[in-house]
Amino acid sequence: MSKSLGSFPTYENYRDSGVECYGSVPAHWKTLANKYIFDLNKNLVGKNSNRYTLLSLTLGGIIKRDMDNPEGKFPAEFDTYQEVTPGDFVFCLFDVEETPRTIGLSSLHGMITGAYTVFRPRRKFDEEYLQYLYLSLDSGKRLRFLYKGLRNTIPKDVFLAFKSLNPPIQEQKLIARFLSVKTAQIDQAIQTKERQIELLKERKQILIQQAVTRGLNPRAPMRNSDIEWIGEIPSHWSIKRAKYIFREVDERSPDGQQELLSVSHLTGVTPRSEKNVTMFMSEDYTGSKTCQKDDLIFNIMWAWMGALGVSDRAGIVSSAYGVYRQLNHGTLNPQYLEMLLKTTTYIAHYNKVSTGLHSSRLRFYGHMFMSMEIGFPNREEQDAIVAHLDLESEKLNKALDLLEQQITKLKEYKVTLINSAVTGKIKVPGVSEPETQDMEVA
The missing domain is CATH 3.90.220.20 (DNA methylase specificity domains)
Structure with a gap:
């Protein structure tokens, strides 16, 4: 797959095709x-x-x-x-x-x-x-x-x-056969890299899950929490109900002029302006809920998918969202908190307790969150976990970025290869160019 287009031969003679999108083509085409x-x-x-x-x-x-x-x-x-x-x-x-x-x-x-x-x-x-x-x-x-x-x-x-x-019919067949083989090879290479990306993302998720639920010391004494979504945790970690860590906040914007934020399972809390959304946008956000930096926000309708996050800024959110603020600011590292609450076991709990007839109607309300237990270490250990995950994630993200770049280049190469072959910019194997005197162009 490393072969460049420059390594393919070209035809001896070309002419202007007279068609804007083709440019010059082999003279006998x-x-x-x-x-x-x-x-x-x-x-x-x-x-x-x-x-x-x-x-x-x-x-x-x-x-x-x-x-x-x-x-x-x-x-x-x-x-x-x-x-x-x-x-x-x-x-x-x-x-x-x-x-x-x-x-x-x-x-x-x-x-x-x-x-x-x-x-x-x-x-x-x-x-x-x-x-x-x-x-x-x-x-x-x-x-x-x-x-x-x-x-x-x-x-x-x-x-x-x-x-x-x-082109002559035999040449058409040779070009089609060549492209069939080459594009299949390119597609296979892309699929291999996409699978590598999936594995790296799985590895990253496992790394996060392990660190935020069991800590960084594999030899730390463990205890059974007897709580389904917490499971075994280091013996020195705390378990508290959310109501002893957070209070639910329902503060409203008097003018709706603050930055509009959105909450999804993929990106957490992000400015709506950065998202490519086609959903209805209100003309007036007066009365929307406000949030402050480090507030925890749940998308009540999609919590069962992990649609939550800790905001890195002040702004306004949907009135249907749940906004929670730590009683003692700094008890939980914001990054640690978001990663913990997005682990598969916690998300499974939201899914289990949410009410509704089917998935698209499930709701995770404030009292459900406030009554659930959360297992966590002291702030110093949280900070160490976040620092470790930042370092490891940076390595994995670099590998993911490299694979994405390689996929982009493969896709670009595929497009260029097809265009070059079908317009005669390269001569595929097996093609014999006719002698100049034998050429006849219609």
């Missing part, structure tokens, strides 16, 4: 309007929709839609959906700029929304080559010059007039 490559294949399923599998166009290609665990909305009827057969191309020719993937080659038989356009390539073209060509164009959104209207639509007649690259 032709361009051909899509009306000579694709046939429109609009076969509505009508009242026979129950005979078809529902399909969806995704970043992973065309897949079966899970009707047992549906996501998103479904129409009352599927009469206007259209048939898709193996070998068909599905294009989303509207909202092209905003849609993550607008092209797919189907290996399945089923039906898909009539809003998409289904084409069947003619036999003298290699469908795998065409797929890679349009994946490349889609990845770079390089068909912008074809867009019409506010919705960035490519009209069918414009698409059919657009010229695709048309």
Whole structure:
């Protein structure tokens, strides 16, 4: 996977393709309007929709839609959906700029929304080559010059007039075969690194869980707390109910002008301005709960997932959140407290005692928190645990960042490799370039 594009040979002769998104291409390659490559294949399923599998166009290609665990909305009827057969191309020719993937080659038989356009390539073209060509164009959104209207639509007649690259059929097959092998290798390398990331994150979580619930001394005498979510703890640690450590705070903002904060299971307490959210934003936050630096905040609706955190700043939060302040400031190190309350055993307790009919309606109220026991060491030991975890986390975070950078580079290489191969910027193994006098360009 370390091979660079510079190590691949190039063609001897190039010419200007005359198409903005291709640039120079091998001199013997032709361009051909899509009306000579694709046939429109609009076969509505009508009242026979129950005979078809529902399909969806995704970043992973065309897949079966899970009707047992549906996501998103479904129409009352599927009469206007259209048939898709193996070998068909599905294009989303509207909202092209905003849609993550607008092209797919189907290996399945089923039906898909009539809003998409289904084409069947003619036999003298290699469908795998065409797929890679349009994946490349889609990845770079390089068909912008074809867009019409506010919705960035490519009209069918414009698409059919657009010229695709048309290398000799044998060359198309060699390019497709080459890319199939190489992209599979790249995908495997990415999956390996993603698994390494998962393992490092698991290791980090285990490291935190071990340190905040059992301390740093593996030889410390232990005792059974007889409390399910605390388990065994060092004999010298304290166990106290939350009501003896915290008080619930319900202070309200008179004008709603303070910084708006949000609480999630992934990021803890963070400014709403730093989050990419699409949820409704109020025009007036007067009367919202306020919090101070080092306050513990629970998202009551999502505590069962670990949506809590200690705020590093003053601000305002949802009136539905629970805000708790230490009775004696400094009893608990804020970082230690957040890590402890986010361990799997504590989260399991929130889940167990929360009330509601099902997970999306569970609530973890103030009296539930105030009545639960918390096991912890003295402040000096808490500080030592936090310092140790900061050091170890920094090492793990550097390894995680490196893996993320490597994945980004692999993905960029994959995109560049596909584009270079389908446009002839590199010559794949097995291709024989014709003699200059034998070239004929249409």
